[in-house]
Amino acid sequence: MSKKAQQQILRLRQDLLRHNKLYYIDAKPELTDLEYDQLLEELHKLEQLYPEYDASDSPTKRVGEQPVEYLVTIDHRLPMLSIDNTYNLEELRKFGQRIRDSLDGREAEWVVELKIDGVAASVIYENGVLARALTRGNGVQGDDITHNIRTIADIPLRLLGDDCPDVLEVRGEVYMTNHDLAQINERQRLRGESPFKNTRNATAGSIRQLDPRICAERKLRMFCHGIGYCEGIRSSGHMEFLDEIRGYGLPASPFVSSFPTFEEAITHCEFLTQEIQDIDFEVDGIVLKLNHFHQREALGNTAKSPRWIVAYKWERYEAITTLNNITVQVGKTGAITPVAELEPVELAGTTVSRSSLHNADEIKRKDIRIGDVVVVEKAGKIIPRVVRVEKHERKVKLPEFPFPTHCPECETAVVKDEGGVYIRCPNYQCPAQLRERVRFFATRNAMDIEGLGDKLVEQLVSSGLISGYADLYQLSIGQLSELERMGELSSKNVVENIQASKTRGLAKVLNALSIRHVGAQVAATIAEHFQTLERLRKASVEQLSEINEIGGVIAESLYRFVNESPGKEILEQLEIAGVEMIQQDSGNAQQSDLFAGKTFVVTGTLVNYTRNQIHDLIVQHGGKTSTSISGKTDYLVAGENAGSKLAKAQQLEVQVLSEEGFEQLVSTENQQPGGPENLLF
Numbered sequence: 147m148s149k150k151a152q153q154q155i156l157r158l159r160q161d162l163l164r165h166n167k168l169y170y171i172d173a174k175p176e177l178t179d180l181e182y183d184q185l186l187e188e189l190h191k192l193e194q195l196y197p198e199y200d201a202s203d204s205p206t207k208r209v210g211e212q213p214v215e216y217l218v219t220i221d222h223r224l225p226m227l228s229i230d231n232t233y234n235l236e237e238l239r240k241f242g243q244r245i246r247d248s249l250d251g252r253e254a255e256w257v258v259e260l261k262i263d264g265v266a267a268s269v270i271y272e273n274g275v276l277a278r279a280l281t282r283g284n285g286v287q288g289d290d291i292t293h294n295i296r297t298i299a300d301i302p303l304r305l306l307g308d309d310c311p312d313v314l315e316v317r318g319e320v321y322m323t324n325h326d327l328a329q330i331n332e333r334q335r336l337r338g339e340s341p342f343k344n345t346r347n348a349t350a351g352s353i354r355q356l357d358p359r360i361c362a363e364r365k366l367r368m369f370c371h372g373i374g375y376c377e378g379i380r381s382s383g384h385m386e387f388l389d390e391i392r393g394y395g396l397p398a399s400p401f402v403s404s405f406p407t408f409e410e411a412i413t414h415c416e417f418l419t420q421e422i423q424d425i426d427f428e429v430d431g432i433v434l435k436l437n438h439f440h441q442r443e444a445l446g447n448t449a450k451s452p453r454w455i456v457a458y459k460w461e462r463y464e465a466i467t468t469l470n471n472i473t474v475q476v477g478k479t480g481a482i483t484p485v486a487e488l489e490p491v492e493l494a495g496t497t498v499s500r501s502s503l504h505n506a507d508e509i510k511r512k513d514i515r516i517g518d519v520v521v522v523e524k525a526g527k528i529i530p531r532v533v534r535v536e537k538h539e540r541k542v543k544l545p546e547f548p549f550p551t552h553c554p555e556c557e558t559a560v561v562k563d564e565g566g567v568y569i570r571c572p573n574y575q576c577p578a579q580l581r582e583r584v585r586f587f588a589t590r591n592a593m594d595i596e597g598l599g600d601k602l603v604e605q606l607v608s609s610g611l612i613s614g615y616a617d618l619y620q621l622s623i624g625q626l627s628e629l630e631r632m633g634e635l636s637s638k639n640v641v642e643n644i645q646a647s648k649t650r651g652l653a654k655v656l657n658a659l660s661i662r663h664v665g666a667q668v669a670a671t672i673a674e675h676f677q678t679l680e681r682l683r684k685a686s687v688e689q690l691s692e693i694n695e696i697g698g699v700i701a702e703s704l705y706r707f708v709n710e711s712p713g714k715e716i717l718e719q720l721e722i723a724g725v726e727m728i729q730q731d732s733g734n735a736q737q738s739d740l741f742a743g744k745t746f747v748v749t750g751t752l753v754n755y756t757r758n759q760i761h762d763l764i765v766q767h768g769g770k771t772s773t774s775i776s777g778k779t780d781y782l783v784a785g786e787n788a789g790s791k792l793a794k795a796q797q798l799e800v801q802v803l804s805e806e807g808f809e810q811l812v813s814t815e816n817q818q819p820g821g822p823e824n825l826l827f
């Protein structure tokens with residue numbers, strides 16, 4: 147009987163471990179919270195019946211029974227240094243230049259990730275079991291917070307899999323979500339205790355508690371983003387390391403990507419600030435670090451911080467104000483966006499009175515109600531946003547916000563995106579959508595029509611002078627000068643600017659048309675690839691999706707726009723109006739079909755090319771590139787220090803090319819790729 151019980155206990159622990167990973171790491175839970183708790187309870191009962199099989203790494207042992215008496219100070223096996231900060235792009239570029247100089251002018255691969263605003267911690271596993279966790283402390287010694295780290299639900303007490311490293315020290319940031327802070331502050335108020343000012347203070351005040359039961363109540367979480375003292379790990383770079391620890395069930399930082407040059411990494415920083423508008427945790431900057439460990443080692447540390455890592459910090463400002471109302475706006479693709487109408491408040495030198503609430507889910511998740519006291523934040527270049535509701539300030543019952551069921555502008559019943567978060571007005575003729583689309587059409591990155599501003603677009607739409615883009619090109623000076631605030635001269639200028647926009651080229655036109663999933667980048671790629679609208683019209687969905695960076699969803703959306711109503715007619719009308727639908731050759735046009743249907747992965751340090759150059763060459767010959775090796779990879783171009791990708795390619799029997807091999811392949815236009823043996827090594 148007890149043998150059977152032992153097996154059952156072990157099986158339950160394995161199951162719980164797996165479900166924990168599904169929930170926290172993969173975000174694909176298979177069990178409801180209730181079902182999970184029932185499994186946990188079942189295990190707990192068995193462990194009480196058979197105490198001989200109890201274990202400290204059982205998922206039932208997250209919260210210890212007894213508080214510790216004081217926090218013990220312990221040496222870090224490797225110093226836990228802090229990161230140098232920069233506050234503007236100029237300083238950041240100087241840092242990049244310094245690193246390039248140290249690497250003899252060579253480019254290096256850079257990782258870009260979020261700087262999460264929490265409390266740094268180190269977590270150590272020995273033989274797969276959580277052994278110890280420390281605060282950063284003074285960098286040389288930290289405080290033992292193992293009893294509290296154990297309460298963090300996304301930190302496993304035992305690593306997944308049976309080939310864990312002997313010693314694994316991960317470093318990361320303990321944090322709290324804004325959603326949880328709102329609830330915790332409400333509880334603080336009920337208990338007559340003062341609320342926490344922000345998530346970082348709440349985290350710091352929880353992680354050093356002597357009683358783990360208090361910490362457990364605070365629902366802390368952790369993201370792992372760094373490597374400490376390890377024995378027996380497999381990775382040779384940061385991106386691989388994150389994959390490796392994810393495999394062990396650890397929560398690696400989200401929104402991480404790597405770039406072949408520092409400049410590309412910087413460009414991504416701007417993009418990233420837009421990407422993270424509706425995340426539920428606080429970020430106070432971006433971190434850039436070298437991907438490859440051997441390059442990190444070569445650079446070493448200063449007394450204070452590693453030389454291979456830098457933070458690009460934002461100054462963060464917060465203010466508290468009242469939410470007077472929630473209004474909705476209809477966007478150019480019909481998405482209905484709720485907007486917070488705030489009691490005007492001073493924030494970092496500007497007065498803030500409106501802020502996007504993004505979507506209906508966001509309102510629900512943050513439980514935002516009209517009349518609430520809310521925290522607004524402005525950080526870096528980010529537009530102000532509502533961080534959370536101060537629920538403890540909700541003195542009276544407030545009703546939930548009823549999201550509109552009909553478009554506020556044209557009264558069409560709204561629809562929810564399949565699988566998406568947006569609620570849309572599906573009426574393409576909706577005047578609000580038309581207005582937003584024409585506004586966008588005229589912007590700098592699109593058709594760049596100076597003088598065709600928001601007010602004028604509104605007048606043109608509401609007066610019925612235009613009902614589509616092509617109508618713009620028929621407007622006369624006489625028609626415009628009859629509108630309010632439009633003189634003869636400004637009308638003449640606008641008409642001239644509209645006519646001048648006919649020659650912006652196919653990329654700008656495709657971007658200007660607000661085709662779903664088609665932004666400036668995709669439009670440029672498509673225009674470069676096809677050169678003319680005529681050729682684009684002949685492309686199938688499959689052909690579109692084979693182009694680098696164009697996924698299935700984008701291909702489908704673009705194909706439908708080009709070939710079906712109303713997009714088909716819009717393009718025809720613009721052609722008739724005289725808008726040029728060709729792209730001037732920009733040098734990256736396809737030169738041959740040599741690599742048609744072939745997928746390349748490039749890895750290691752290249753001597754003769756930059757990553758961009760080799761990428762362009764592959765594309766120019768009809769191939770595409772990918773960042774990871776899979777069964778679909780045809781070639782791996784491997785430079786020096788190729789590392790794990792080389793091993794994986796050999797394992798999957800992917801053909802491996804040296805740089806020279808690749809060059810020969812490109813120069814043998816008539817040969818079928820993959821032919822001669824001597825190209826391989």
Ligand code: ZN
Nearest residue numbers: 553556571576
């Ligand atoms: Zn509408």
